[in-house]
Amino acid sequence: MEKLLCFLVLTSLSHAFGQTDMSMKAFVFPKESDNSYVTLKARLTKPLKAFTVCLHFYTELSSTRGYSIFSYATKRQSNEILIFWSKDIGYSFTVGGSEILFKVPEVTVAPVHICTSWESTSGIVEFWVNGKPRVRKSLKRGYTVGEDASIILGQEQDSFGGSFEQSLVGDIGNVNMWDFVLSPDEISTVYLGGPFSPNVLDWGALKYEVQGEVFIKPQL
Secondary structure, X not given: OHHHHHHHHHXXXXXXXXXXXXXXXXXEEOOOOOOOEEEEOOOOOOOEOEEEEEEEEEEXXXXXXXXXXXXXXXXXXXXXXXXXXXXXXXXXXXEOOEEEEEEOOOOOOOOEEEEEEEEOOOOEEEEEEOOEXXXXXXXXXXXXXXXXXXXXEOOEEEEOOEEEEOOXXXXXXXXXXXXXXXXXXXHHHHHOOOOOOOOOEOHHHEEEEEEOOOEEEEOX
């Protein structure tokens, strides 16, 4: 009986954050919800003084309302890192609760690849859309991003791991994260699908937990 209980506990734990090669796959969020999301498990042992996040997403919401693309919360700051779409404006990028905007003149319904990076020493932010850079901006110079992260796809966190709103309806995939700033050549490599091993979140060896109505399907 004791061995059976131990097996069930281990099985439950492995299911909670299963590690999977998600290459050529995407998480699909088929409808608006406040309880469907994916939690990602990062490989972090110390606070971040720089990072790069790259991902693909596909949605029809951009002309309708705002939605969360990538939400990284800590217990001290719910918007530690937030990539968000703001209707009639464009992309909102937040570090440590401070926000900057990258305007988009025209909204089209098509799969989008974005990469964004930030470094503490200068505060410089780079934001790339479909392999093309936007004008560099700056925020939170000298700041350090906490490592006790709750990372959520499909919802914006208004508190650590909860108080969800602004859900994504659509697909999201190829979510990778590094603890340093990728060079322009490296970002081009990632955009074109070339190998460049991430060390915080790795789509090729992803640890995640699905809650609610979220499905894994081939990437469009």
